[in-house]
Amino acid sequence: MNPAQVEFLAENQTIQITPNFSHDRLYLICGEVGPFRPGIPVQVPLWMAINLKQRQKCRITAPEWMTVETLVKIKEDEGQSKTFTPMPDEHYMVTTQLILGAAPHDIANTDEIRILVKDIWDMRIAKLRSSVDAFLKIGGSLAKVDHLTPMEINTVRPFLPHALDQLFRLRQVWRKTLPTIRPNKFIQQAYNHREMASNSPDPSKIRRLISHVRKPLVFRGLIESWPMLKFSQNDWDNLFRQMVLECRVGSRNSRGDQPQWEGESDNIKCTYSEFIKWSENSGDVCNPEMSSLETDKHFLYYGYKYMKDIFDSEVLRMTEWKAFGYPEKNGAESTFWMGTAGAHTPCHYDTYGCNLVAQLSGRKRWILFPPEDTDFLKPTRVPYEESSVYSRINFEKWIGTIPNISGTHPHVVDLVPGDVLFVPRHWWHHVRNEELSISINTWLELSNDDQEARLHESLVKFLVAHTCRNLQPNVVSELLNPNEEDMTYADLDEIQNFVHYSFKALKDNEADGRNVPEDVDALPDEPWILPVVCNESFEPKVKKARSADAHSKIVVLDVVRAFCHPRVIETVSQILKNEFKT
Structure with a gap:
């Protein structure tokens, strides 16, 4: 259950009110309530009590446990116990918020009650987090925990199932009941004996360039030693094996004014083999979640996945950024992106640092805009995601063309395998797969x-x-x-x-x-670097009413x-x- 569903259940529990009106008995789906007579207490669902209170039709009576004395005792018991103690109400936090929010003047000692309930909640959540941490560290697979409330369970729901899934996979590897996620023999040899080309630039020179330049660049020939760049489809299949991929499902026919936000998309689970077969329309995909999806109408995106969460250390070492002057970075500090044709992310810029993106397979189109274009791109923090400022413009309206947006300066580049794109700080970017595509990126911190x-x-x-x-x-x-x-x-x-x-x-x-480094205007005339140029400038237009x-x-x-x-x-x-x- 998500938080909204838990709150729905909490609102269905009964509570006592004292009405100031008369009404006959009501027949609801949840049962009968009433009759209502002025001054005579009656039990009603919490949602009805709040509704009547908002219309000044009743006075709400606090539950028996909602007193300072009772809550102090509960807090003391919780603090002294190493395990979770029983709560008087399985929805105590939600119930408190709803009642005190709707009827603060009906309840005695409102502020003290609110503080005590918050203290109890914090103690139990801290206890829950430490228990989960200890459970994961010992590699546990089964645990029985009594007296947790639904909303408390919900605080660990976003990450605990994923963590347990990872532990399960690791145990399978250890017991050799499934093939290990390792590169095949040919790739391993290439990895052990990789060498940079003799004319490769000095990594410190590239790092200095990245630290100073304020325009996007494409580096070529600097990741030739990466084994994944030479992976065949069979190599990728050997890498993923039976790993379950949770993919976002999006529409390829989104032409409205608003972008297709992630919250509006569905998610499915499939294997890499099913992912590829579906994208190729092979027709022999047995996954029922994919049966209604069509490649000309939908896309699958397995993106923004931290590599350290899905691959072992041996695979992580196959991704190195030392050619760019960052020898300390590898796959452990990188994210993995794989999507079918049409997969895209809404136009946005990252608030932190800058970005290096390595294209490993397929072709991906990047449309970039300088920070000076921000006001013309309709920036928004809704939907909110930390470190991402989105544009409210739907770029899917301009598939295959340069977006004609008043006042902007689009820079368009298609990345092919072996290319590494440098995205400077606060540069807007809309990214779209022109075909089945795989890429890896790492973010570089800019301390100043x-x-x-x-x-x-x-x-x-x-x-x-x-x-x-x-x-x-x-x-x-x-x-x-x-x-x-x-x-x-x-x-x-x-x-x-x-x-x-x-x-x-x-x-x-x-x-x-500390000063911000000056911009670099003159780039070295070398075959391994290519500036991304502005394709067209669009003059600002008078805003229409x-x-x-x-x-x-x-x-x-x-x-x-x-x-x-x-x-x-x-x-x-x-x-x-x-x-x-x-």
Whole structure:
């Protein structure tokens, strides 16, 4: 169950109210309630109690356990016990939030109760996290835990099943019940005896170039030693074997004004072999989840996967970034992307660092825009994903052509196997597979610029986390990207500390007098480097007035989007720096 479903169950439990109106008995799906008579207590579902309270039709009576004395005793018992103690209500946290939010004046000692419940929750979540950590470290596969509530279980739901799945796979490898995930003999020999070409550039020279240049570049011939670059389809099949891949399913016919957000997509599970057979229309895919998918209407994307989570250390060492001046980086600091034709990500820029992307198989089109084009690309933090600023423009309208967006300067490049693209800091990019494609990337930290970015990110996170607490579940699902669902229950004190430490790190950095490196205008005239040039410039146009039938009512997500706009966050950051000058 997700948090919204848990809240739905909590709202169905009964609670006592004292109505101030008369009404006959009501016959609901969940049973009979009433009759209602002024001043006579009656039991009703919690959702009905809240609805009546909002219309000032009743007074809510607190559950027996919702007193300071009872909660103090529960807190003491929980603190003294090494295991989880029984809770008086399996939805105690949700029930408290709902009742105190709707009827704070009906309940005595509201503030004390809210603090005590939060303390109990924090103690139990800390105990749960330490238990899960110990469980994973010993390689356990089965555990019985009593007295956990549904919402507490939900806090570990996003990662625990995946972690257990990884442990299960490792045990299979150890017991040799499945073939090990290792490169085949031919690839292993190539890996052990790889050599860089004699005319390869000095890695320190490339690292310095990456640290200074502010325009996208394509490097060629620098990853010829990577074994994966020479992989055949059979090699990839041997690498993945029976590994289960969780893939995003998207539409190839998305031509509306809005991008196809990740939260609007479905997910399926398949093996690599099924993935390839489906993409080739071989017709012998037995996976029922893929039976209704058509290659000309859908795409599959197995993307943004940390390699350390899916491959063993031997495979991770096959990905090295030392030719670019980063010998400390390998597959453990890289992410894996594999998608069928048409797979794409909405246009966005990364708030942290810069990016190196190695194309291993297939052809992938990158459309990049400089940071100066930001205002013309309609930036948004809705849906929210840490470190990603999205564009509200749907680039799928321009498949095969250069996007004609007023005021922008698109740079278009098609990557082929062996190419490595350098994406500078804050450059927008829309990425689309022109055919079945595999690539690997790594993010490079920029210590000077990233201090400012971390403060900006902490401010956005602060606003989003607080806003989530007061929104309906369906609105929260629109606000958050699927990988940020736990933001609703994030520790607000931790986020406040994130803001504080980000601000302190920025001030310390400025006090040290560290300067941003100057841009490099002249690039070396070498065969291994190719600048990505601007294909066409589009002059800014006079903004047209909104049509009468256009969306004109301001809704909550419009307000969040405005407050999280990069210009607003920059202004807030500057105000804080001026306010707390040392």
